[in-house]
Amino acid sequence: MEAAERLRLGSVPVPGMPPAFERLFRREYPRVVAIAHRVVADADEAEDVAQDVFVSFYRRHPADAHYAAPWLYAAAAHAALNVLRSRERRGRRDAVEAVRRDAQAPDPAQAAETAETRSEVRAALARLPERSAALLALRYSGLSYEEIAAALGLRQSSIGTLLRRAEDAFRKEVAK
């Protein structure tokens, strides 16, 4: 087969996915999705974010890099927060609609109310400074102080204080 034809058929092989990347993906994907989900409150959108995060890592970093996991966690939080902000820019109605799929309840009125509340909480999160919002996203996705420190490039001893401040700022934003 001629090279041009192979190209046309899209059959020129691309370098295979390294086994180390597959292992990294299997190990970290659920956690990356969980972080994104905690922020965007929509399972499908969280998986889209996780896919983008892994593609971004695949392009630029070796799979066996020692910083792979913290990098993925931080990127998941930042990318998911970006999704929230663009939702807010599109308007309140879109933002509520975006979380409706996840807000299942037996009663449609109750589902609508849950979606509304979740959306308002996310809007407050989107208004926080980036670091505070990322701290909350990572902590409430179950990451330890050590993991958060590694992901955000902070000292572990500072996490407690920074987290308390982020929580206070978040409560104020929600109450607005």
Added chain:
Amino acid sequence: MSDIEDMLSVPEPSVDTDRALARLRARVESERITPVTRAAAPPRQRAAVSGWLKGLSAAATVALVATVLTMSGLAETILTIFEPKQIVAVPITSADLNGASSFDAYGTLTWTEQPKPYDVPDIRTAARESGMTVLVAGNLPAGVGAPRYGVMPKTTATFTFSAEKARQAAAAQKRTPPPMPANMDGSKLFITGGPAVVAFYGDGTAPAAPTGASGESPFAGMPKLIVAQGRPPVVQSDGVTVDQLQSYLLQQPGISPQLAAQIRAIKDPSSTLPVPIPVDMATSKKVTVQGVEGIFVGDSTGLGSAVIWQKDGIVYGVAGTLTEQQVLAVANSLH
């Protein structure tokens, strides 16, 4: 369950990792995305510690080189000490910078304690961890938000001169190096810098959002105002005379005669910290700050200003995208 956990709660997502991996593989193939095969640079994420690390390291390297270049007139004992009490502006050009920054060309620099700045939550922590009284600005320009603090712990390094390395470096540039005095080969300089505390003030706007999923630092942009304070570098030498050192370093091919003359002209080099001023990018003049003589530096665009002074054993700096008047007002209001 805490109130925040409750607010942020979402149903447990059901994740099918195999399906997700197949989706990613399909995308990688259809978009012909190739994986990284070489070792990547360290993650940019570390830059999120603070955008100031890069600038501070660059400034520290320049100051270190200039400090070594100005060592002169010290007692020729086994342990000679350089301990600055005042500062002076030394105009340098880009060519000087390129010539002087190749510290590796004369030997090996080994960090005993690496310069690893980190963020701290507040001024109290900054003071505790640096062991310094951290001054606060009483007069801030309008629109400047609350500060964030960073601490650079005390840093120590040993520099070992190597005649062989000097020969190789010069040969690589097809140059003949000045002969290194025999007793300098293998001799050591012990360099101590810091600790330092830096306060960053934003302009009250939200930090720029990182692009895509790259995880880049949201604090990469230049802060509106930076207030820094730190202990100046101290240099000790284990044997080589400082006259030999100065004479050897000032005749290196990268050092212009103008720079050498400037450095030789410093009256009290054992206690003067030279502040390199890139003449093609900035102008400088003497000013009075906090009752002592300081240096005002303005960049040639007129957009940025800085003032540097030394008082009671601490070097202070205030810089930002501010006017001369604003920078001096902040500097004089520190208490």
